[in-house]
Amino acid sequence: MDIFSGFNSSVLFLIKIAVWAFLTIYLIFAGVVVRQVKLMTETLEVGFEKGIRFIALFHLIVAFSVFALALIIL
Amino acid sequence: MPDIFNSNRPSINPSLKESKSETSPSTEARGTLNRRLRQKVSSLGSFIPEYKNSGNSETSLKAQDGLLLKFPKEQERHKLHGHNHSPLASYSFYPDHVNFINQDPEEKVILFLRKHPITNWRWMLISFLMIIAPSLLPFFSFFMSLPESFQLILIIVWYLLTTAFVLEEFLSWFFNVNIITDERIIEVDFHNLIYREMTDANIDQIQDVTVEIGGSLRTFLHFGNVVIQTAAEVPKITFEAVPQPDRVARVLRELRIEEEREKLEGRVR
Numbered sequence: 001m002d003i004f005s006g007f008n009s010s011v012l013f014l015i016k017i018a019v020w021a022f023l024t025i026y027l028i029f030a031g032v033v034v035r036q037v038k039l040m041t042e043t044l045e046v047g048f049e050k051g052i053r054f055i056a057l058f059h060l061i062v063a064f065s066v067f068a069l070a071l072i073i074l
Numbered sequence: 075m076p077d078i079f080n081s082n083r084p085s086i087n088p089s090l091k092e093s094k095s096e097t098s099p100s101t102e103a104r105g106t107l108n109r110r111l112r113q114k115v116s117s118l119g120s121f122i123p124e125y126k127n128s129g130n131s132e133t134s135l136k137a138q139d140g141l142l143l144k145f146p147k148e149q150e151r152h153k154l155h156g157h158n159h160s161p162l163a164s165y166s167f168y169p170d171h172v173n174f175i176n177q178d179p180e181e182k183v184i185l186f187l188r189k190h191p192i193t194n195w196r197w198m199l200i201s202f203l204m205i206i207a208p209s210l211l212p213f214f215s216f217f218m219s220l221p222e223s224f225q226l227i228l229i230i231v232w233y234l235l236t237t238a239f240v241l242e243e244f245l246s247w248f249f250n251v252n253i254i255t256d257e258r259i260i261e262v263d264f265h266n267l268i269y270r271e272m273t274d275a276n277i278d279q280i281q282d283v284t285v286e287i288g289g290s291l292r293t294f295l296h297f298g299n300v301v302i303q304t305a306a307e308v309p310k311i312t313f314e315a316v317p318q319p320d321r322v323a324r325v326l327r328e329l330r331i332e333e334e335r336e337k338l339e340g341r342v343r
Binding site: 012015016019022023026029032033036037039040042043044045046047048051052055056059062063066069070073074 | 161234238249251
């Protein structure tokens with residue numbers, strides 16, 4: 001007998017809330033990364049600041065997109 | 075038979091002692107060190123023929139082993155051994171575009187150091203395992219029982235975690251640097267994303283430089299620690315796992331000699 005078959009809605013709801021909570025925290029983390037990269041590049045310039053800032057910003061955009069996707073499809 | 079228990083025999087020269095470091099002046103030996111440095115400075119011209127005729131501070135000079143005592147012109151900088159244009163370099167001699175906070179306008183960066191890239195192997199291996207981990211999910215019936223939308227989001231969340239891990243480790247390696255300028259040594263430490271520590275000490279405060287290379291990997295790849303004892307508020311600054319630590323110690327020694335020469339000539343900035 002497959003004990004995992006047919007998840008009831010409450011279990012899925014709990015997973016949904018957990019994922020949303022995690023993605024909210026991750027969004028805040030991505031924002032902190034952008035800010036800290038800005039501070040780091042102001043502390044030290046090695047000629048790669050634009051690349052690093054782009055990566056941090058792109059990471060933030062991706063995190064926001066995943067958050068929006070989770071809100072839509074879950 | 076020699077009388078080895080004769081208490082009247084002369085004692086061992088107290089200035090001779092075992093040490094791993096290049097110089098470790100005690101109070102009594104400091105006068106000896108100053109005499110030796112003056113002799114070194116006065117004899118420097120014999121190693122550097124061009125120095126005798128140079129009176130222009132802007133003229134670039136070439137010391138033995140390619141180390142420069144004066145900041146080189148741009149064309150000459152690119153020809154130097156150890157000069158590197160890569161922003162990901164761990165060792166760069168007279169780097170092109172390195173500036174840091176609190177840098178003096180006339181201060182020149184001579185050596186830019188990071189940990190050897192091989193020190194990143196652990197988190198790279200973990201990242202690789204994290205990237206391939208979702209391929210094992212079909213073997214877990216718990217996961218396969220979830221709706222497809224949940225499966226997709228959970229996999230994306232896993233890769234977000236992987237990205238966060240990789241990003242933090244890379245930023246930590248990239249921004250934790252050691253800088254040697256013509257005036258001081260600086261250690262920049264970002265312990266995590268929100269805690270920065272910058273330590274600096276003047277070149278003339280350096281008392282002792284120790285090079286530590288231990289282990290087969292470090293010996294094979296020639297990287298190690300450079301431990302610098304200073305008379306500053308922070309007594310010890312360690313350049314951890316830097317490439318070519320012997321050359322780093324040599325640069326520091328050359329700079330200390332240069333500082334002593336400037337003091338003797340009254341050209342302290």
